[in-house]
Amino acid sequence: MRTPTRHTVRTVQLLCVTVTAALVATGCGRSADSGSGKDAPAKIAGGKATGKVVMWSMGDTDKNLETLAKKFEEQNPDVTVQITAVPWDAAHDKLTTAVAGGNTPDMSVVGTTWMAEMAAMNAFQATPTSIKSSSFYPGQWDTTKYKDTSYGVPFIADTSAVYYRTDLTTKAGIKGAPAGDRDGYLKDLKAIQATAGKENPKLRYATGLVMGFNSWLFWVPMVWQQGGDIYDAATGKFTFDSPEVAKALEYYASVPKQGMAPTDKADNMQLFRDGLIATYQEAGWAGGSLHKDAPELDGKWKTMPVPYSKQAAGFAGGSDLAVFKDAKNPDAAWKFAQFLTEPANLAAYAKASGILPPSPQAWSAGKLTEDENMKAFAEQLEVSKAPPAITTWQQIADAIDSELEKLTLGKATVAEVQKALQSKATSIGTGR
Numbered sequence: 001m002r003t004p005t006r007h008t009v010r011t012v013q014l015l016c017v018t019v020t021a022a023l024v025a026t027g028c029g030r031s032a033d034s035g036s037g038k039d040a041p042a043k044i045a046g047g048k049a050t051g052k053v054v055m056w057s058m059g060d061t062d063k064n065l066e067t068l069a070k071k072f073e074e075q076n077p078d079v080t081v082q083i084t085a086v087p088w089d090a091a092h093d094k095l096t097t098a099v100a101g102g103n104t105p106d107m108s109v110v111g112t113t114w115m116a117e118m119a120a121m122n123a124f125q126a127t128p129t130s131i132k133s134s135s136f137y138p139g140q141w142d143t144t145k146y147k148d149t150s151y152g153v154p155f156i157a158d159t160s161a162v163y164y165r166t167d168l169t170t171k172a173g174i175k176g177a178p179a180g181d182r183d184g185y186l187k188d189l190k191a192i193q194a195t196a197g198k199e200n201p202k203l204r205y206a207t208g209l210v211m212g213f214n215s216w217l218f219w220v221p222m223v224w225q226q227g228g229d230i231y232d233a234a235t236g237k238f239t240f241d242s243p244e245v246a247k248a249l250e251y252y253a254s255v256p257k258q259g260m261a262p263t264d265k266a267d268n269m270q271l272f273r274d275g276l277i278a279t280y281q282e283a284g285w286a287g288g289s290l291h292k293d294a295p296e297l298d299g300k301w302k303t304m305p306v307p308y309s310k311q312a313a314g315f316a317g318g319s320d321l322a323v324f325k326d327a328k329n330p331d332a333a334w335k336f337a338q339f340l341t342e343p344a345n346l347a348a349y350a351k352a353s354g355i356l357p358p359s360p361q362a363w364s365a366g367k368l369t370e371d372e373n374m375k376a377f378a379e380q381l382e383v384s385k386a387p388p389a390i391t392t393w394q395q396i397a398d399a400i401d402s403e404l405e406k407l408t409l410g411k412a413t414v415a416e417v418q419k420a421l422q423s424k425a426t427s428i429g430t431g432r
Contacts, residue, residue: 039126039149042323042334049079049332056095056108058319061085064352065340072339079332099123104324106333109155112143112317113397116389119146120432124322126151128334131341139316139384140358146389151322153337154358155346158318159384160218160283161303161376163290168192168278171199177304178279182225182251185307192278193260200275208268208280209261211408216400217315218281221306222248224313224385230396230421231388236430238396240421247309249414253407263408273297281306284377288354303376316384318358356381391431399424 049072057065062085069081084105086094092114098104099121110118118124127150133141140154164178169188172195178188192206210218223230228244231237239245255261262271268280273294290297306314321337323330339345346357347366356377357363369375387393403420406412412420 038147039151042125042128042330044128044130044334044338045331049076049335051078051329051332052080052082053107053329053332053336054105055081055083055333055336056086056091056105057083058086058088058091058109058111062353064349067352068340068345068349069336071345072336075339076332076335079336081336095123096121099324099326102326104326106327106329107321107323107337109319110152110322111319112158112386113393115144115152115320115322116146116393117391117431118322119149119151120391123324124151125325125327125330125334127153131334131338135341135343135361136358137316137360137381137384139314139386140318140381142386142389143316143318144320144322145386152320153322153341154318155321155341156318157316157356157358157381158283159314159316159356159377159380160281160306161380162279162281162306163272163286163301163303164279165272165275165297165301167300168195168200168203168275171195172278177302178307180305180307182307182309186251186254189255189260189279190258193258200278202275203278204276205262205271206260206278207255208266208271208277209256209263209408210268210281211263211265212401212405214401215404216397217317219248219252219400219404220387221313221315221385222251222309225308225311227310230425231390233388238422238425240418240425245418245421246414249407249417251309252404253414256408257410272301284356284374285354287373301373303373305376305379312379312383314380314384316381316386318356388430392428395428396425399428 066083069083073079073081095108095110095114095118099118127144131153133150136154137157140157141150144150144152144154169178169192172192174188174191179185189206196203220230223245226244226247228239228242230240230245232239256263268277268282269286269289271277272280287303290301305312321340323333323337327333341359343359343361343365346359346362347368349355350357350362350368351366363369363378369378399421403412403417407414407417
């Protein structure tokens with residue numbers, strides 16, 4: 001997995017986006033049994049959990065998850081939960097190797113953009129019907145799906161909002177948050193840019209820009225906001241040649257083209273802290289980081305939902321919980337997954353770790369929107385969507401990143417990028 005220099009490891013942990021590894025060759029382990037997407041749902045037996053549950057957790061040792069595991073053990077005296085931390089940079093290969101060899105744990109935290117690939121490898125059990133999709137934000141639930149069947153439970157939500165420096169925007173004559181519509185937001189960025197070196201002596205750019213790796217996370221929702229999409233699941237065809245895609249490309253390119261954002265793959269968080277940019281779009285972790293690492297800025301920044309054109313939309317990512325088909329104790333594993341995603345437990349985990357819970361009830365239970373800067377994320381989760389549930393998605397995402405960089409640097413026109421994306425995506429295909 002590539003860790004971009006402009007994001008912290010925390011960002012990568014939450015987005016869970018990896019370089020696509022080729023599916024393990026057919027003829028060994030489960031990779032020969034391509035998931036059909038029509039598996040019968042698993043069943044959770046009555047009574048308490050018993051036996052041993054082995055779980056893989058991605059990233060560093062998660063003390064907050066271990067605290068919840070102890071609570072689960074207290075409620076189920078005959079069960080033991082063993083949690084093993086797996087570094088994110090090794091997680092994808094470790095998971096696919098375990099699936100291919102039939103040597104998996106009972107369950108694991110799985111990055112949302114890996115779900116379709118591994119479901120196609122016949123890795124996971126289908127989600128029990130007793131776990132209801134209505135308990136989660138629609139976009140987060142969709143991250144668990146492959147061919148219309150759910151193979152997991154949302155655990156950590158991820159979406160982004162706009163962070164803005166109130167001390168800088170006020171000097172640009174903006175009262176309150178910048179405009180929430182794309183055209184109005186662009187006008188406000190121009191007003192902010194006009195104060196650079198004047199009313200705001202340190203300011204260099206009105207906003208930040210993610211260029212190259214993971215830029216698709218910020219651009220694809222612009223297509224959805226136009227009422228379009230990049231892929232038609234009904235026909236199985238890519239739609240990069242649509243007018244909505246052209247509009248999204250034009251807007252994406254307009255900000256750096258007008259000199260209102262850097263194009264050197266800068267660290268947006270650091271630029272924001274230093275007052276060199278006034279706004280930028282990032283996930284929820286950034287708020288906690290600002291409180292911790294830049295307390296001097298408390299009270300000088302706020303968040304707002306992502307500006308949109310025709311309709312609100314955002315990216316739904318994060319991590320899901322999945323139970324493997326080769327699990328030795330699947331019943332207890334599903335009971336633990338169900339326990340972890342109960343609203344009160346999700347709320348407790350969110351408060352302790354700073355993550356966004358994927359359940360509206362968890363937000364209510366934890367009274368999370370009492371934090372003014374969390375409201376924007378709650379609003380975004382209501383309208384966020386998952387990227388296409390196809391096994392080749394990361395290859396498509398890489399192609400988008402590459403073409404967006406050419407567009408940003410003026411090395412390709414909107415029409416050329418559209419043509420290239422349509423051609424590359426069609427050539428890559430949707431996998432199995």
